[in-house]
Amino acid sequence: MRIWNSEYTFNHNWDTVVTASWRKYPNPHNTSVVGLDVIDRSVDNEGKLRSHRLMSTSWGIPHWVAKFIGIQEVCYASEHSIVDPKSKTFTLKTRNVTLANIITINEELVYIQHPSDPSKTLLRQEAAVTVSGLPLCNKLEQMVTDAMSSNACKGRQAIEHVIDKLKKEARDFSLEAQKCMDNVLPKANSL
Amino acid sequence: MDSVGKECQDLKRKYDECFNKWFAEKFLKGVTEDPCTKLFNVYQECVKKAIKEKNLNLDAIEEQVLGTSKEKQPPSK
Numbered sequence: 205m206r207i208w209n210s211e212y213t214f215n216h217n218w219d220t221v222v223t224a225s226w227r228k229y230p231n232p233h234n235t236s237v238v239g240l241d242v243i244d245r246s247v248d249n250e251g252k253l254r255s256h257r258l259m260s261t262s263w264g265i266p267h268w269v270a271k272f273i274g275i276q277e278v279c280y281a282s283e284h285s286i287v288d289p290k291s292k293t294f295t296l297k298t299r300n301v302t303l304a305n306i307i308t309i310n311e312e313l314v315y316i317q318h319p320s321d322p323s324k325t326l327l328r329q330e331a332a333v334t335v336s337g338l339p340l341c342n343k344l345e346q347m348v349t350d351a352m353s354s355n356a357c358k359g360r361q362a363i364e365h366v367i368d369k370l371k372k373e374a375r376d377f378s379l380e381a382q383k384c385m386d387n388v389l390p391k392a393n394s395l
Numbered sequence: 396m397d398s399v400g401k402e403c404q405d406l407k408r409k410y411d412e413c414f415n416k417w418f419a420e421k422f423l424k425g426v427t428e429d430p431c432t433k434l435f436n437v438y439q440e441c442v443k444k445a446i447k448e449k450n451l452n453l454d455a456i457e458e459q460v461l462g463t464s465k466e467k468q469p470p471s472k
Contacts, residue, residue, distance in 0.1 A: 223419045239397040247427045
């Protein structure tokens with residue numbers, strides 16, 4: 205088993221980051237995620253939001269190559285998450301469904317309000333990779349953890365991208381609202 | 396973002412819209428009552444059917460495989 209972990213600070217508050225996380229895909233920074241479905245979702249009696257999602261990702265290889273080497277073109281992963289708005293903690297645990305009898309990739313992401321600065325959000329990320337029953341297991345585990353490391357960077361860029369988009373939407377919306385008011389007010393004044 | 400079932404796309408989009416709005420404007424502010432349940436149920440029905448058609452067994456992935464007899468064995472020399 206090989207474990208990989210990292211930490212990152214977003215210069216946005218927890219509410220913003222968590223809201224953006226739900227709207228992370230589609231995203232130009234991570235185009236391999238081609239589908240995302242909610243399988244189950246509920247608010248438990250402690251007020252925490254529990255979700256189970258199915259993620260579909262593509263290898264980014266041509267159809268005939270996938271067929272030739274005998275893998276499915278689309279891979280699936282299962283994600284369980286809990287949002288606790290009281291403690292401002294968002295935990296996501298993801299595990300691969302495809303090839304689960306050969307490799308296990310367990311990834312855990314935790315977004316918490318930064319302990320020393322509430323205007324920031326801390327992301328802790330950990331992944332455990334186990335490859336079994338194949339020659340070069342160690343090499344494969346190393347390859348997967350290397351890939352995770354570069355994907356983690358893309359993941360953060362993806363979140364930043366969504367936050368920018370949401371802020372722009374809010375700005376456009378307030379401009380639009382302002383315009384409406386401008387149209388209404390002169391009339392109101394002339395009455 | 397696509398759904399696993401192409402036919403569920405529209406239902407998913409409607410549900411996501413409802414959820415994103417509720418999450419940001421209500422849930423984070425302490426309102427736990429979910430107004431999107433109806434949209435969710437219709438979307439669910441569609442997704443569960445699509446998953447079944449793709450022969451994806453979601454229960455199987457919850458169980459432990461590696462380290463048990465279900466694990467793929469190394470080739471014998």
